[in-house]
Every structure is written in structure tokens, then in C-alpha cells.
Amino acid sequence: MQLTKSEEKTLDGEKGEVCQKAMEILATLGDIYNADKLIEIQSVQVAGVSYKTIGDAGIEFLNDMKGEKVRVPTQLNPAGMDLEHWEKQGVPKKFAKKQKQILEIFKEMNINIKCTCTPYLTGLPHGYGQHLAWSESSAVSYVNSVIGARTNREGGPSALAAALIGKTPNYGYHLKENRKPDITIKVEKELQNSDYGALGRIIGREVGNQVPYYILKSKPNKDELKGLGAAMAATGAVALYHIENQTPENSQFKKPKNTINVTKKQIENEYQGSKENIDLVALGCPHLSPNQLKTIEKLLKNRQTKKETWIFLPREIKNKMQNTVQNITESGAKIITDTCMVVSPLEEIGFKKIMVDSGKAATYIPSMCNAEVTYSNLKECIEVACNEN
Ligand SMILES: C[C@@](O)(CCOP(=O)(O)O)CC(=O)O
Ligand code: SF4
Numbered sequence: 001m002q003l004t005k006s007e008e009k010t011l012d013g014e015k016g017e018v019c020q021k022a023m024e025i026l027a028t029l030g031d032i033y034n035a036d037k038l039i040e041i042q043s044v045q046v047a048g049v050s051y052k053t054i055g056d057a058g059i060e061f062l063n064d065m066k067g068e069k070v071r072v073p074t075q076l077n078p079a080g081m082d083l084e085h086w087e088k089q090g091v092p093k094k095f096a097k098k099q100k101q102i103l104e105i106f107k108e109m110n111i112n113i114k115c116t117c118t119p120y121l122t123g124l125p126h127g128y129g130q131h132l133a134w135s136e137s138s139a140v141s142y143v144n145s146v147i148g149a150r151t152n153r154e155g156g157p158s159a160l161a162a163a164l165i166g167k168t169p170n171y172g173y174h175l176k177e178n179r180k181p182d183i184t185i186k187v188e189k190e191l192q193n194s195d196y197g198a199l200g201r202i203i204g205r206e207v208g209n210q211v212p213y214y215i216l217k218s219k220p221n222k223d224e225l226k227g228l229g230a231a232m233a234a235t236g237a238v239a240l241y242h243i244e245n246q247t248p249e250n251s252q253f254k255k256p257k258n259t260i261n262v263t264k265k266q267i268e269n270e271y272q273g274s275k276e277n278i279d280l281v282a283l284g285c286p287h288l289s290p291n292q293l294k295t296i297e298k299l300l301k302n303r304q305t306k307k308e309t310w311i312f313l314p315r316e317i318k319n320k321m322q323n324t325v326q327n328i329t330e331s332g333a334k335i336i337t338d339t340c341m342v343v344s345p346l347e348e349i350g351f352k353k354i355m356v357d358s359g360k361a362a363t364y365i366p367s368m369c370n371a372e373v374t375y376s377n378l379k380e381c382i383e384v385a386c387n388e389n
Contacts, residue, residue, distance in 0.1 A: 001030030001169060002037050010165070018068040022161035029158055030169030039170045043073045043125040044163035047135030048156025049106070049115060050080035050343035051098040059098065061157065062105045069110040071166035075124045076106060077136045078287070078312075079115045080345060083338045090349040111163070115338040116314035118226070118287040120147065123316070128248055131174055133162035137239070138286045138360060141229030144240040146222065148248035150174045153239050173240055180253040181213030181242050189264040190218040193227075194377040197359025198270035199262060200231025206260055209237040213256055215244045223292050230286050231359030272362065273355070273374030280351040281305075281385040282341035283378070284312030285361035290321060296333075297324045299382040305332035308351075309385040312340045333385070342368050357381045 003011065011027060013020040026038060048054045054061075080099045081091040091099075107113055114122050117136040120143055126132055128148040134140050135154045143149045152172040154162065162168040172178055185203055189195070203212055212232070220228065220243070232238035242250040283296065293313060311328065315337035318325055325335050341354065341361055346369040355374040356362050362375035376384075 001027060001035045003027065007038060016068065018065055019164060021065065022068075022164040025158055025161035026165060026167065026169055030171070033169060033171040035169035035171040037170050038165070038167040039131050039174060040166060041072055041133050041162060041168050042127070042130045043075075043132050043134075044070065044159050045075050045077065045119045045124060045132075045134035045136060045139055046106070046111065046156060046159045046163065047077035047154075049076045049102060050078065050339070051095055051102060052080045052343055052345050054102070054156065056098075058156070059102060059105075062102065065160060065164070066105055066108060068164050070163040072163060073125050074111045074163040075114045075116070075119045075122065076111060077115065077117055078340045078343050079103060079338050080343055081339050082336045083113075083115070085336070088334070089336060089344065091345060092348055095345055095348070109164070114314065114316060116287045117340070118142075118289065118314060121287070121289055121317065122314045131168065133159050133168040135159045137233035137237075138226065138230035140239050141233050141241070142226055144173055145229060145242065145247055146225050153233075153237075179240060179249060180211065181256050182210035182258070183207055183212055184215060184256045184259040185212045185262060186215045186259060187217060187262045189267055191216070191220070191224075191267070192218065193224065194357045194359065195267055196220055196224040196228040197231040197357075197362075198267045200228040201235045201270050201359045201363060202262060202266055203260070204232040204234060204236030204238055207236055207238060209239070212238065212241045213244065213250070213253075214241065219246060223289050226286050226289075227359060231363065234360040234363040270359070271375050273372065275355070275374060275376075275380070275384050276389075277353050278307060278355045278374060278384050280346070280354045281307055281309045281381050282312070282354055282356050282361065283310070283381060285340055285342065285356065285358035287340065288313040288317070290317055293317065293321060293324055293328070295378070296382070297327050299379065300328055300331040300333060300386075303331055303386045305385045306388050307385050309333035310341065311335050313337060341365065346371060355381055355384055
């Protein structure tokens, strides 16, 4: 990869050791992926924030990157706990101490401590055609596909390096030729809500890291698109998709001949697990939008939850929707911010069987939380939450 004179100097250490390390990460990536140059980015989302996923080795890496400030607006992926109410959440003290240490390091770098996987709902700059360096796979999928911005799926270290330099190597989804669809997906059934997550699980498994082009019978809303992309990135590694007559780049490419047909039966078969012995109902993977929170408020109206019910969303949305939050809390459900059901230590807290309405959470919970999972739609989740047994 060709560096400018000033980038070369940064690589030689002229701007200090931290920028040197950051530039080394970017230059190495650029060489591996045959990037021609570094390009400026509008924003960064850094994953690898939870102590559960990065551990002490992660803290060590972050300590080595201390001493510099980020050069573009930067937010974080969910941490391992609600930063204010972690004790109520049952998070062990030892874990909380480490988690706070991690966030202190990010704060020192001038990173905005908004910990969410839906940074497109919390003011992180992004727009059609803009280059970004985001990490969390559902956020990457959303911003590439639904917005038409351009980002690869960055690892924690490469995102942080991009934030410290303000640039990223120009390869992969930054280039138009890599954004063309590889395979057409035709769906015979009209879908709603969590059906999109179910579809995403099927397609992620089928297509790996290819770019799917959907022909659908129904028109998904933004929340449904979020669920579709999240699930495809969980069972597969899809970072970009197009939907005929809907997503912003859909008409710019030829429709691929190679086609997969998805049947009603296949979608139905994705739902799994029994409704017995659920000890936690967990909603908000990816983090909820204001509309989704309103829907939950309606479903819980005049009802009481009988099981632990945890609802995950960005702190900013919680703060803006205090009436809704109050109503939901009165039903017994807990509103939790800054973290999620996958990256908080649910296994240490002691949950054994978790019910979700998210195709992505259903995929990750068994391995990440060592718990059984039941996957259904939102209404069923609320029914189970309000049910005695
Ligand atoms: C599973 C995931 O949503 C959360 C864990 O990510 P991390 O701890 O922020 O690296 C990450 C992803 O899918 O990109
Ligand atoms: S597992 Fe789900 S809720 Fe957690 S960060 Fe990923 S998308 Fe967000």
C-alpha cells in the first residue's frame, strides 16, 4: 500500500509510539488486502469492549494504545454490564472492576462512551457513500446495506487504529466493485418481525461472506432489516446485502443468476426450543429502536412479568423515552443499557434457559452464555415472560 509522506513519518514514529503502532496495524492490513492507499473516514465504532470477550489480554492491548486521542467521532460496542445498574443486574464485583478499567482507557482517548451496537441510532456520523470503520457485525451490515455507507467489518484493534489515525485502508466494501451482489435469494412467504431474523439465519449459513440480493414478497421496515442483517452476520459473515426495489444500491448492479429459494417451511423450522423452564426473557438484540420499545410497552400494558425480563437498548434512547421506560418498568421488566444478553456474563449470573426473539441472539447464546435458548417471536416472548410457569 502506498503511504503519503506524512503517513510514512507517522509509521517511523514521528507522532509518537501510539500513532506508530496504529499506523503499523493499518499498513499491515492494507498490505494483506492489497489496498492502494489509506482513505479518510467519517466515524468509527469500536467493538471488543466487554471484559467478557476481551479479557486481560484485551486490557493489556488497550493500555499499550493509551496516550493519544481519537481523530474522528468514535463510539463503542456494548460493554459487559449496565454502567450504572450493574449491581442490580447481578454482575460480579470483580468483573465490574475490570470493565470500568476498560472504559476509563477509552474515555482517556476521547471516545464517546455510548456503548451500543446500533450507533446509527445514537448520533454516530454515517451517510450514503461515506467511508467508515465500524466493527459490530450487525451495525456494519445495517450501515452498508440500508444506508449505503461503506465499511469493512473491522476488528477491535483495527477500528481503534483507524480512530487514532482518522483513516482506513481502501479495500473490500470501500470499493464499488466489491459491493455487487453474488447470489439472488427469493422468498416465497410474506414475512414479519422475527421472521426476518429466521431468514437471516438460513441465508447466513448458505452464503457465508457473499453479498445476497433479495427478492421479497413483503417490504421490511428498518427494525426488520436490522434483524435480518444481524442474523446473516451471526450464522455467516454477510456484511452487505441488497433488496430489490428497496435498499439504496439495489438498482446499480445486475441481478445474479445463481438463485436460492426459501420456503415458508424453512422459515418456520428456524424457530426452536420449548417454553418450559425459561429463567430469562431477553429482548433487544440488536439494541432496540424507539419504535420497538413502544411496541413492547403496548404488549406489556396492564400486565406483570413473572419471569426475569431484560430489555436492552442504547442509554440515549432510555433517557429520551422516560415515560415509556417507566411504564415498562412498572410491569416488572428491567430496562438495561450499555450491554446485551451476549456480552454480559449471564453464565456467571446463573441463567440456564433464555428466550429471545432475535435470530442473532439465538445463534450466539448457547456458546457465549453456556445456556439453552428458545427462539420465538416477540409476542410469544412477552406471553412467556408474563406466564407463571
Ligand atoms: C457478537 C457481537 O455482536 C458482540 C460481541 O462483540 P465484541 O465483544 O464487541 O467484540 C459482535 C459481532 O457480531 O460483531
Ligand atoms: S449480540 Fe446482539 S445485542 Fe449484543 S452487540 Fe451483538 S447485535 Fe448487539
